[in-house]
């Protein structure tokens with residue numbers, strides 16, 4: 001659903017590509033998702049819009065599109081009490097404004113299928129950022145946005161099969177399904193090519209838990225009938241035992257709710 005919405009937004013945005021850099025009056029600003037005032041001498045207004053980041057130095061009368069990620073949906077812009085300014089642009093990830101150059105610098109683009117919508121921090125500990133993703137879940141960074149974890153802390157495999165599964169996952173699956181199973185990160189290609197099937201999140205945020213262990217193992221070994229992008233593991237030496245370890249690892253990313261509701265039971269739990 002989100003992908004479809006993003007595609008609609010993107011086509012619209014590309015149609016307006018000529019606007020890049022041009023000054024537009026407030027009335028022509030695309031719909032604003034989020035907004036912040038940067039507390040510098042010029043009192044700069046920043047709008048995160050469905051078509052990218054826009055800046056205004058005349059208190060919102062006129063706006064300029066920022067060339068960073070122009071036309072791509074910007075979902076968040078926040079100033080922190082410590083004076084840092086962060087934004088989130090789909091396909092670019094988390095950006096921080098460099099006050100010296102007024103350029104947006106990329107901090108991290110490994111959010112998988114997550115889009116950030118809100119972020120907060122304190123002056124006491126400006127390295128610690130807490131953000132809300134569009135699934136309505138909080139994620140945390142202890143190093144100014146470079147690495148993120150779920151609120152419940154860094155992932156730790158408990159059992160031996162989870163650990164073996166994690167090792168195989170990092171080697172053979174993470175490039176598509178993301179760190180800790182957060183899914184594939186949005187790219188321009190993923191947004192514009194309607195035949196491009198993205199690798200879904202395997203943690204609790206998507207639908208992996210609607211499948212039984214056997215169905216998950218089968219997809220891992222046989223691949224997907226829908227797209228060759230999901231490779232048949234058996235062609236790269238993944239055995240039935242490896243697939244079981246991978247399933248154990250994937251399930252260790254879920255919360256108790258998904259574990260209780262896995263497979264055919266998911267309908268009752270939704």
Ligand code: HEC
Nearest residue numbers: 172173176197198199200207208219220224226229230246
């Ligand atoms: C080259 C990218 C790529 C790699 C590598 C990859 N996958 Fe996938 N995977 C996909 C795509 C794309 C889909 C979606 C397939 C579909 O919708 O039919 C998918 C689907 C899945 C699903 C089904 C999820 C669901 O909710 O239905 C599982 C489970 C899965 N992959 C596990 C794995 C595991 C485990 C590995 C590593 C052994 C792996 N994948 C490696 C791209 C990849």
